[in-house]
Amino acid sequence: MWYTGIHVVSAKWGSVMSAPAMGTTKTAHSDVAPKKKRGPGALATAYLVIYNVVMTAGWLVIAVGLVRAYLVRGSYHGLYFSIEKPLKFFQTGALLEILHCAVGIVPSSVVLTGFQVLSRVFLTWAVTHSVREVQSEDSVLLFVSAWTITEIIRYSFYTFSLLNHLPYLIKWARYTFFLVLYPMGVTGELLTIYAALPYVQKTGLYSVTLPNKYNFSFDYYTFLILTMVSYIPLFPQLYFHMMRQRKKVLAHVEEYKTE
């Protein structure tokens, strides 16, 4: 559900941003001393541009794959299978973004970015990949298409920002499309997890029961339910934060334009 690129929320990319960009989300622990923002050096910038271009291309491949499969089959059911491999590859590749934050070439919070990327990876691998029966569900198409459009916009946004040449259209798209894509993706994700529940319960997938040598138990079924419940407090917070950011970023540009 973090695909609207909550990276947006705390990333300040490049040296020129006409907007104050995204502030930081609520961090419960505000005991971190303010760090000096180290922007990326020339080599890091080049690497990041390449990374973002590759990711944009990757998600475009997924988008094209979806459209082609739809045209060939004539229906939108079961399109997941046609883009399964690039989806897994490029979504998993986003793990690198955690590294970027940790190393410091991207001024985002490691924890926040980690949380976002890991939740996406969790849905890709631990739910969709692991529970075969949900792969033909329509809800999968719902979140995959939401992710695809979001990521194409997000990565091209970063690419242009790094090159200090951000078209207003991309910025506008990034801060507007989420209004529809975010709820769309969340719905898809929740429906998919919900669809997976009976199979997880029946097969005891990823679950450990007592008694065992290390006195530990884990019920994946309960875990998935708790995950779904966690959307309730988290989704509105993130959504309204994005809306506030939108107001700030787009309003600021409006001022520029009226001058």
Place this chain on the structure above:
Amino acid sequence: MSRTTFFERNIGRTRNIGRITVEVLDGRTRQQLCFLDKVEPHATIGEIKSLFHKSYQQLYPARQDLKLDPKGKSLRDDDVLQNLPVGTTATIYFKDLGPQVGWTMVFLAEYLGPLFIYLLFYFRAPYIYSHQDVFTSSPYSVVTLACACHTCHYIKRLIEAIFVHRFSHGTMPLRTIVRNCVYYWAFSAWLAFYINHPLYTPPSYGDMQVNYALAIFVLCELGNFSIHVALNNLKAEGGPKCRRFPHPTKNPFTWLFFFVSCPNYTYEVGAWASFSVMTQCLPVALFTFLAFIQMTIWAKGKHKTYSREFKDYPQLRMPIIPLLL
């Protein structure tokens, strides 16, 4: 420079310093909250806070965060007004830190919780395990031993909180306590659940494993207590102004100070690690691991503070693990 001139200069200085006007503004809205006329220049920030409290009943001094620059550092209670860069009119920015709780209360809340929660599980109170297991007891001696260790650990902490520790700050924000309590209480419930479970499996290497782990646990608890006493004595002798760093004493447990800056954390990790081995319970190991991470962060911070403050700080010392971390 003659003494006379210096004296004259000083006389002139005291004559020129009159009262200071203090205005307190809200750090965010810049609204004027309080206007204090004719404040003595040798007044402290603590006294300003008391005066401010008179105007705002709910905002007791511990809740007030005062700064000269809204984005700058907070002022200390013992800062004297005339020693600050203020001139004749001082503009101070205020922030509400939210409800505060005294440290002793904090520790009581954080430690009494796990103490009683674990006992609930040990005695198998209703609605935790299945109906036929209510108020039964485990056939394994290690389960009773674990309960004794866990209980003693928290009793020791309570004793230290009440009688041993001296705290530099008076209070802690309410939100932090709630968060800490949830963490401690939930985790102790989780690990107590498994150790006292009817399907609990005792350690693979039997009594040998339990006894060795128990011995290390006891040693670490004694060590941890010794360090707390040593740190407390340091504060008692020196007082707040004279800052010294801790040294090994005659007590062998404090000899760990040769190797680490924060042996209390080292011993704490040791105690929990041995408890994990003693019970052979993965949730306990997980708790130990998380505690280790948090204490390492604290130890590194402390170590850096010591190294920066004392030029003669021993090079051999590491923050938490001898020779390694």
